Amino acid sequence: MAAAARAHLESLLRAKKxxxxxxxxxxxxxxxxxxxxxxxxxIDARLGGGLPRGELSEIAGAxxxxxxxxMCAALASATAAGGAAAxxxxxxxxDVESAAATGVQLGNLLWVRGVAASVExxxxxxxxxxxxxxxxxxxxxxxxxxxxxxxxxxxxGLAVCDLADVPPPVLRRLPFTTWFRLARLxxxxxxxxxxxxxxxxxxxxxxxxxxxxxxxxxxxxGASARARLFDGIAPQARVLxxxxxxxxxxxxxxxxxxxxxxxQPGQ
Amino acid sequence: xxxxLFSPDSKDAAALLAAAQACSPRxxxxxxxxxxxxxxxxxxxxxxxAAAIAEELSRAARxxxxxxVSVAVAPSRTxxxxxxxxxxxxxxxxxxxxxxxxxxxxxxxxxxxANKGPGAFLPPRLQKKGSRPLVRACALCRLAxxxxxxxxxxxxxxxxxxxxxxxxxxxGDLAALPAADLAARLGQAGVVLQRFARGxxxxxxxxxxxEARFEASLDLEWxxxxxxxxxxxxxxxxxxxxxxxxxxxxxxxxxxxTLTLVTARVDxxxxxxxxxxxxxxxxxxxxxxxxxxxxxxxxxxxxxPPPAGIDRIAVRLEPAPGRIVQFxxxxxxxxxxxxxxxxxxxxxxxxxxxxxxxxxxxxSHAPDAFTLAPFAPAEARSANRGAGCAEARSAxxxxxxxxxxxxxxxxxxxxxxxxxxxxxxxxxxxxGAVEQCAGPWRSSGGWWSGRDPGACWDRDEYDVTLxxxxxxxxxxxxxxxxxxxxxxxx
Numbered sequence: 001m002a003a004a005a006r007a008h009l010e011s012l013l014r015a016k017k018x019x020x021x022x023x024x025x026x027x028x029x030x031x032x033x034x035x036x037x038x039x040x041x042x043i044d045a046r047l048g049g050g051l052p053r054g055e056l057s058e059i060a061g062a063x064x065x066x067x068x069x070x071m072c073a074a075l076a077s078a079t080a081a082g083g084a085a086a087x088x089x090x091x092x093x094x095d096v097e098s099a100a101a102t103g104v105q106l107g108n109l110l111w112v113r114g115v116a117a118s119v120e121x122x123x124x125x126x127x128x129x130x131x132x133x134x135x136x137x138x139x140x141x142x143x144x145x146x147x148x149x150x151x152x153x154x155x156x157g158l159a160v161c162d163l164a165d166v167p168p169p170v171l172r173r174l175p176f177t178t179w180f181r182l183a184r185l186x187x188x189x190x191x192x193x194x195x196x197x198x199x200x201x202x203x204x205x206x207x208x209x210x211x212x213x214x215x216x217x218x219x220x221x222g223a224s225a226r227a228r229l230f231d232g233i234a235p236q237a238r239v240l241x242x243x244x245x246x247x248x249x250x251x252x253x254x255x256x257x258x259x260x261x262x263x264q265p266g267q
Numbered sequence: 268x269x270x271x272l273f274s275p276d277s278k279d280a281a282a283l284l285a286a287a288q289a290c291s292p293r294x295x296x297x298x299x300x301x302x303x304x305x306x307x308x309x310x311x312x313x314x315x316x317a318a319a320i321a322e323e324l325s326r327a328a329r330x331x332x333x334x335x336v337s338v339a340v341a342p343s344r345t346x347x348x349x350x351x352x353x354x355x356x357x358x359x360x361x362x363x364x365x366x367x368x369x370x371x372x373x374x375x376x377x378x379x380x381a382n383k384g385p386g387a388f389l390p391p392r393l394q395k396k397g398s399r400p401l402v403r404a405c406a407l408c409r410l411a412x413x414x415x416x417x418x419x420x421x422x423x424x425x426x427x428x429x430x431x432x433x434x435x436x437x438x439g440d441l442a443a444l445p446a447a448d449l450a451a452r453l454g455q456a457g458v459v460l461q462r463f464a465r466g467x468x469x470x471x472x473x474x475x476x477x478e479a480r481f482e483a484s485l486d487l488e489w490x491x492x493x494x495x496x497x498x499x500x501x502x503x504x505x506x507x508x509x510x511x512x513x514x515x516x517x518x519x520x521x522x523x524x525t526l527t528l529v530t531a532r533v534d535x536x537x538x539x540x541x542x543x544x545x546x547x548x549x550x551x552x553x554x555x556x557x558x559x560x561x562x563x564x565x566x567x568x569x570x571x572p573p574p575a576g577i578d579r580i581a582v583r584l585e586p587a588p589g590r591i592v593q594f595x596x597x598x599x600x601x602x603x604x605x606x607x608x609x610x611x612x613x614x615x616x617x618x619x620x621x622x623x624x625x626x627x628x629x630x631s632h633a634p635d636a637f638t639l640a641p642f643a644p645a646e647a648r649s650a651n652r653g654a655g656c657a658e659a660r661s662a663x664x665x666x667x668x669x670x671x672x673x674x675x676x677x678x679x680x681x682x683x684x685x686x687x688x689x690x691x692x693x694x695x696x697x698x699g700a701v702e703q704c705a706g707p708w709r710s711s712g713g714w715w716s717g718r719d720p721g722a723c724w725d726r727d728e729y730d731v732t733l734x735x736x737x738x739x740x741x742x743x744x745x746x747x748x749x750x751x752x753x754x755x756x757x
Contacts, residue, residue, distance in 0.1 A: 064737040068667045068757035084602060084644040095668040095754065096626040096637040102665050106626050108644045112614050113622040116672040146614055153610040155602040164757070165669065167695070218738045218756065220703055228705040230730035230738065230756065232666045
């Protein structure tokens with residue numbers, strides 16, 4: 001009886017073209033899916049090859065956990081293959097020299113520079129009402145509009161929205177439909193969308209969340225103080241979502257579970 | 268029927284061309300402009316018979332003073348050309364071409380042979396593989412399409428010398444020779460010269476065409492204050508322009524929109540002139556889709572709106588040869604430039620001028636030395652793709668900075684030369700005790716450009732990790748002895 005009801009429900013979902021939400025069908029749908037390598041061997045292995053194209057994924061983590069390192073690695077991977085990539089830099093924090101050193105082909109990168117928010121702007125928006133018009137809030141809104149334009153064009157192999165320095169309270173104020181709308185724009189396309197945020201904000205059902213933190217530590221070279229050299233940050237990642245081959249599998253219970261989490265940012 | 272205007276003086280070239288274009292749009296200048304060939308087809312109904320056409324051409328040429336022009340009208344282009352050179356005024360009716368041309372002296376060919384100019388006169392099918400291309404040829408060879416060696420240094424039209432050696436005096440003598448024997452002795456050149464001497468065309472008339480102008484304008488019945496109605500007007504203007512571009516196999520390289528406004532300014536002499544709002548958009552690639560062009564103009568006008576109501580809209584497109592794209596069966600087609608241009612325009616309208624583009628590193632050691640270039644992604648060759656991917660994958664994790672472009676002033680406590688503590692007033696960067704520190708690295712530059720103090724820098728940089736677990740790059744401005752947090756190492 002239960003099996004018949006389930007089969008009936010599935011047939012109804014198929015008729016409505018909502019069968020992508022069926023958990024047991026997901027591995028079959030994922031097979032042969034185009035992926036964009038992040039350029040980080042260990043995390044790529046956990047992701048099953050890279051970021052899924054046509055989905056919205058996210059990198060979440062505190063500062064100095066390797067968010068920007070991973071973001072630049074993804075940009076390098078996307079641009080090195082001859083494709084075009086876009087970076088919507090909400091608060092104008094992108095450092096060109098660092099990106100070039102990590103292998104980003106700058107000629108293939110479209111950099112959309114937001115307004116560099118000042119100390120006063122961040123302070124003003126920290127406890128302001130949702131409808132406020134502080135410069136930081138406007139910068140976030142404008143960045144998301146720009147990200148929408150980039151995704152709508154479907155002209156880029158990788159589109160990144162860098163909200164890493166936006167305070168979490170401001171991100172939580174965004175309507176939860178924002179992420180649905182963004183994911184919908186690239187559905188079925190070849191663009192891999194990536195959101196970089198201080199905490200989990202939102203991703204599509206087929207996307208992945210890379211949570212950075214834990215034992216991430218800056219690496220140093222050289223013993224003496226005079227000869228010491230900062231050698232980058234080794235990201236320690238926890239992959240959540242459809243493609244995690246190891247570690248946490250919070251999203252393994254299917255798309256509906258993932259979707260529910262995406263509408264409650266910050267959890 | 269064809270006509271020809273000839274002047275021995277090259278200074279009269281412009282007058283000749285103007286006179287010819289006054290009668291027919293299909294004209295072909297030759298001999299450096301001293302001779303203009305005219306296609307008179309259709310002029311019979313407008314002007315009259317051949318004599319009337321010749322008279323009309325003479326009248327048009329005489330409008331310019333001090334110009335001596337020979338006029339010829341003949342059934343073939345070649346006959347008109349030869350007659351115009353040899354006689355001041357000739358009108359030849361159909362069926363009498365051979366007689367009229369045959370009476371001309373062989374010296375007509377000398378006039379043509381004396382005019383040397385650039386051009387490989389050998390048709391491609393007659394060129395030998397690996398032979399040296401001829402870069403100069405006499406007008407006779409160029410017009411007749413006849414091979415010869417006149418292009419060689421110091422060379423002359425050898426076929427012409429041979430004809431004189433044979434005792435030929437007129438073009439009729441040459442025309443009367445057996446074609447087969449002539450071909451046996453002079454080859455293809457002899458045959459072509461004989462056709463020329465008979466007044467037969469060896470090449471069609473190739474008219475020079477003025478570059479088409481792609482302009483359209485519309486006077487409005489009442490002023491427009493908003494951009495939405497402008498969109499409809501632009502559609503009406505751009506649709507026919509786009510069709511014209513397609514017919515001419517051209518694309519628009521530059522879009523110029525001129526909006527005549529309702530306001531007027533008073534000039535020094537007291538006259539009132541309507542103000543205009545001119546916007547010029549240089550496109551990354553030639554494009555001709557009306558919808559894309561309209562979107563680009565509207566986005567540009569959104570960023571730079573006119574200060575007053577619009578009374579008249581004019582659009583001018585600068586044409587460029589159409590874009591030829593060769594697709595591959597094995598590679599995914601790249602993004603169309605139209606799409607890129609539209610996206611960049613939308614983003615520029617949203618974020619502001621100078622905020623969208625491709626970053627380019629400057630050749631400088633100054634901190635944050637970069638500029639923004641127009642975004643024009645280059646398609647990588649398939650052979651290089653694998654190498655690029657491999658290089659990207661093998662790239663080691665390097666320090667990546669998140670740069671604060673608004674300076675964050677820091678307070679730094681030193682223990683000897685060592686940075687011991689960093690604190691700031693910025694929310695979220697409270698700082699703390701330094702756990703690890705690397706540096707200082709000193710850099711300075713721009714001191715030689717004394718006129719621009721902003722271009723100078725002299726600083727010490729440190730990479731530090733603080734007790735809060737974050738890593739920062741801090742620097743000390745040695746001029747002002749102030750400390751700043753340059754960014755977060757992330």
